[in-house]
Amino acid sequence: MRKPIIAGNWKLNKTIAEARELAAQLTENLKGIEDREVIIAPVYTALSAVAEVLENSPIQLAAQNCYPEISGAFTGEISPQFLQDAGCQYVIIGHSERRHLMAETDHFINQKMIKVLETGLKPILCIGETLQERENNQMLEILSKQIKGGLANFTTEQMSTVVIAYEPVWAIGTGKTASTEQAQDAHFFIRGLVQELFNPEVAEQTRILYGGSVKPDNVDSLMAQQDIDGALVGGASLKAEDFIRIVQFEI
Numbered sequence: 001m002r003k004p005i006i007a008g009n010w011k012l013n014k015t016i017a018e019a020r021e022l023a024a025q026l027t028e029n030l031k032g033i034e035d036r037e038v039i040i041a042p043v044y045t046a047l048s049a050v051a052e053v054l055e056n057s058p059i060q061l062a063a064q065n066c067y068p069e070i071s072g073a074f075t076g077e078i079s080p081q082f083l084q085d086a087g088c089q090y091v092i093i094g095h096s097e098r099r100h101l102m103a104e105t106d107h108f109i110n111q112k113m114i115k116v117l118e119t120g121l122k123p124i125l126c127i128g129e130t131l132q133e134r135e136n137n138q139m140l141e142i143l144s145k146q147i148k149g150g151l152a153n154f155t156t157e158q159m160s161t162v163v164i165a166y167e168p169v170w171a172i173g174t175g176k177t178a179s180t181e182q183a184q185d186a187h188f189f190i191r192g193l194v195q196e197l198f199n200p201e202v203a204e205q206t207r208i209l210y211g212g213s214v215k216p217d218n219v220d221s222l223m224a225q226q227d228i229d230g231a232l233v234g235g236a237s238l239k240a241e242d243f244i245r246i247v248q249f250e251i
């Protein structure tokens with residue numbers, strides 16, 4: 001059985017005070033939650049403050065990115081080691097906004113994945129095709145390239161802590177969700193690819209999250225799909241009420 005994960009990606013939103021307040025509302029309303037993992041990813045500057053609020057709560061902390069070195073002369077960057085120091089358990093890697101706005105390559109993403117694992121943190125590897133790629137029938141090719149690139153040289157053991165998030169770029173922040181069938185088809189393909197690259201056991205236990213306009217009113221049908229093991233939520237994770245409802249999905 002794969003334990004579902006609901007992760008909130010706050011992107012570049014919420015000051016320290018606002019982040020504390022939202023985290024406090026979540027801890028208050030999601031006490032004792034055990035059958036699903038809940039993760040929130042505030043901006044770097046709010047990580048320590050939110051970590052304090054999350055103490056004694058089952059909610060876990062994630063960062064939205066990192067640099068693939070531990071420490072040294074890397075002005076302006078942050079490493080997995082420092083994220084761990086700030087209280088993180090997870091790191092989101094290769095989000096489409098980073099791939100597209102910051103031109104991150106699969107190779108760079110792979111280096112980050114390796115460093116995150118070396119530090120003992122858990123990576124959430126984001127992949128997904130653009131609308132143009134989908135319309136040109138390149139979706140499977142793109143997903144395959146991003147998976148193979150991001151997980152290059154990974155051992156089966158390393159793969160066992162990796163979470164994958166499928167986020168079709170055309171569905172992020174647009175209000176357009178992939179249909180449950182489109183999402184399930186992509187997740188089924190990704191799981192097959194993990195099986196091909198590793199083995200059936202690893203494929204069976206790898207959690208694959210869906211992201212892209214997940215909302216209280218579509219989470220239940222998405223989560224009912226066989227290969228959808230959770231959600232990576234952007235916009236709707238900024239409102240306590242909506243995120244709490246998403247965490248409390250029912251299938």
Ligand code: PGA
Binds near residue numbers: 171173175213236
């Ligand atoms: P969205 O963002 O829920 O606002 O579409 C999802 C994401 O980018 O992770």
